Amino acid sequence: MALASRSARLALARLGRLGLGSCGAPRRGAYEWGVRSTRKPEPPPPDRVYEIPGLEPITYAGKMHFMPGLARPVFPPWDPDWTPPKFRRLPPLHEHPLYKDQACYVFHQRCRLLEGVKQALWLTKTKLIEGLPEKVLSLADDPRNHIENQDECVLNVIFHARLWHSTEDIPKRETYCPVIVDSLIQLCKSQILKHPSLARRICAQNNMLSTTWNRESTLIQVHGSSGAQLNAKDPLPPIASQEEVEATKNHVLETFYPISPTVGLQECNVYDVNDDTGFREGYPYPYPHTLYLLESANLRPHRFQPDQLRAKMILFAFGNALAQARLLYGNDTKVLEQPVVVQSVGTDGRVFQFLVLQLNTTDLASDEGVKNLVWIDSDQLLYEHFWCLPVVRRKAVVEPVGPTGFQPETFRKFLALYLHGAV
C-alpha cells in the first residue's frame, strides 16, 4: 500500500490540514484499513438497562437461553481456582519458603570448576596424593585376583563396546560409553565365584545426593545425581593409618588468589540444608562403595575436560562420604575415629580416572587441623585408538580392525577398585 507507513501518513495529513485537501491523507478515524471480511467485528453497544438506578433489570439468566424481550444478564467474572501446570508462574524468589539471605554455592553434575582439582581440594579441605594407595595396587597385582584370560576378555569387551554391539558401522560415544562400563563391571562381577562377599552389593542410579558444609564462612552444597553408584552392605576399611592422618595437619591447602574458590559453582538463595544420601532409612546397602561417572556426550565441547572430571569426582565422592559420616556420627563437626572411604571411577569410554577418597574430619570451616586424603590416578588409557574399519593403503591393510595401544594395567586397577573391601 502506498501510504502504509505512519510517518508518511502524518506528513500528508499535515499537508491536508494546510489546505491541500484532495491529495492529502484522510483524517484519523475516517477510513478503516483492511478488507471488510477480515475486519474485526464492532464491539456490541453497551447495555442501557443497567444504567437506570433503582430498577432491577429482568434478564433471561434463569431461563438459560436467549429471550428477545429480556435484558442481557451480566455475570460475575469466572475465577478458575486451578491453573494448568503449563501456565503456572513461579512465585518470586523472595516468597519461596526455602529462601535464605545467605547465598549458598551449589555444585551439581554439570558444574565445571575453573581451577579443577586444586579448587576441589580447597573446597573439601583435602590433601592430594598422586597414584592409588598400595593396598589397592597390591590387589591389582595379585595374580590370584586375576580373571582367567583377562586380557582376552578385556579385548573382547572393547571390541563389543566399540564395534559389535550395534548394527551401525561406527557406534557413537553415547552408546559405547555406558556399554563399556557395564561390560567391565560385569567382567569384574564374574569373580563372584572366588569372593562370595561380592554378592553383598547393589547398583543404583538417579539417587539425589544433597550435603552442605561451611568452608571459611561460605556455604557449599553438593546436590544432584552422579550416575551409577555401587552400594555395599559393609563399609570400606580405612586406608591411611592414624599417623598419616595426623601428618596431614602440617599440610597447607593451595590457594589460587585472585580466583575466588566459589567460581564455577552455582550461587543460589533458595536451598535446603538437610543432608540426604539419596536413600531412605533402613536401606539394606547403606555404604556407598564406588561412583561411576560417565562423560558420554558425542561432541567434545559437551564433555568435561579430564581436570574438570576429576574435580567433579572429588566433590561427589566427598559429598557421599560427608552425608554418610553425618548419618553415622551425627552433625557435629569433629575428627572421625573411623574414617569413611569412598571410591570413584570417571571415564569417557577410553580414558579412565581412578579416585579413592578418605574422609578424616567433618570440621571443614577452618583451614587448620586434620585434612582429608584423596588418591588420584589420572588419565589411564585403556587403549590408544580403535579402528572400526581397517585402514587400507595401496591395497594393503596397514591397520587392522581393533584397538591400538592396549594397556591391560588400566583394567587391573579397575578390578582392584571393584574388589577393594570384598577381598
Place this chain on the structure above:
Amino acid sequence: MAAARCWRLVLRGSGLSLHTAAEAAVKAPEVTGPDVAAAPVARYPPVVASLTADSKAARQRRVERWQATVHAAKSVDEKLRILTKMQFMKYVVYPQTFALNADRWYQSFTKTVFLSGLPPPPPARPDTEPAPALDVVALRDAACDCLLQEHFFLRRKKRVPLYLEHEAITSPFLDQLVASLTGLLSARNPALANAALDCKRPVHFYWLRGEEIISHGHRKGRVDALRYQINDKPHNQIRISKQLPEFVPLDYSVPVEIPVMNCKPDKLPLFKRQYENTIFIGTKTADPHCYGHTQFHLLPDKLKRERLLKQNCADQIEVVFRANAIASLFAWTGAQAMYQGFWSEADVTRPFVSQGVITDGKYFSFFCYQLNTLALTAQADQNNPRKNICWGTQIHTWEGTLE
C-alpha cells in the same frame, strides 16, 4: 559356386574334426579299458533351461544360481549380505502387539507349536556330582532388595507420576534384578559368570514364509513369497559362548497342530514396509558370545493388565505374553542359527535353544523355545516335518504387596 566351394571346405573341415572326435571316442574306451564301470564321458554340455527366457524353468534356474552363490559364500557375513541385500515390501511383525489372538497368527508365521508348562527336565547324568542346593532364601532376598530399592528406598529428584512409573521405576528394577540374579546363580552355572549381559540392544530377524498372488501392480497375477521382519528390543538379554543343550531331539514330532490361518496376514493387522533387512542377535558375527541364554522383556504401559480388562479383553492377557515370547524368541534363535551359517536351504543340524521371561513389573511368565527348522519358505517347506516348539507357563505374580 564360391559359396558351394566354401560349404564343401567347411564340410571337409568339419569332417576332419568329426574324424578326430571319432578317433578320440574310439581311443577313449581303449584307454580306460580296465575301468569298465566308469561313467561315459559327456560329449555335450548339459542341457539346461535358459537363464534369460521369460519362463518358469528360467526363473527356477536363476533362483538356483542365486542359491548356489549363497552356498558358496565364504563367510557368514557374506552369506547374510546376499540373503538380505534385495529389499522388497515385507510385513513388519511387532512382538509386543495389541492385536487379538496374535499368538495363533505368530505360530503360523513361524511354524511354532505352543505347549503349556515347562519342557521335560534333562535326564540326570550319573557321572556328574549333584548340583549344590539352590539358596532360594538368598535369591528371594536379593529380588526383594531390588524391588524395594526402586519402589521405596531410592529418593529421586521428583515424584514420578503414574504414566512415567513404568520406564522410571520398573525398568531399572528389572535391570537390577537380572544383574543380581545372574551374579548369585553363577555359582551353580559357571557359564553365567562369563556371560555377556546386554541392556536394550536390538534384535532383528528377516525370513520368508508362504506365498501369495500379487493382487495389483505391474507384477499382477504372479506368485510372490511373503517376507517378514521382526525388529525387537528386549530389555535385557544374556548371551553365552557355549550353546544350551537341547530340550527334545531335533526331529521330535509333536502331536499338536500348528494353527493355519485362512486369510492374509493383513487381517491381523500387519502392515507392509520396505526398508533395510537386518539379521542381528545383539552383537555382530565376530563376537564369541554368539549363543543366547535368556531374554527379559518388559511389556509397555499400553498392554498392561488393567487396560486390557477395561477393554473387556481378559482372555487376551495370556495372548499378549505368548505372542511376545513366540515372536521374540523365534527371532533370536533364528538369528543365532543364521550367524552359524544355516538358512532356509541349509537347515539347522542341531536345535537352537533359548529362554525368555516376559513381565510387566508385577506378573511374570517363563518361556523356553527350541528352533528345529529354519526352512520356512514354500520351496523348502514342502517335505519338512520338523516344527519349532515353544513351552510357556502361566502368569505368576509377586507374593505380597508393597508397603
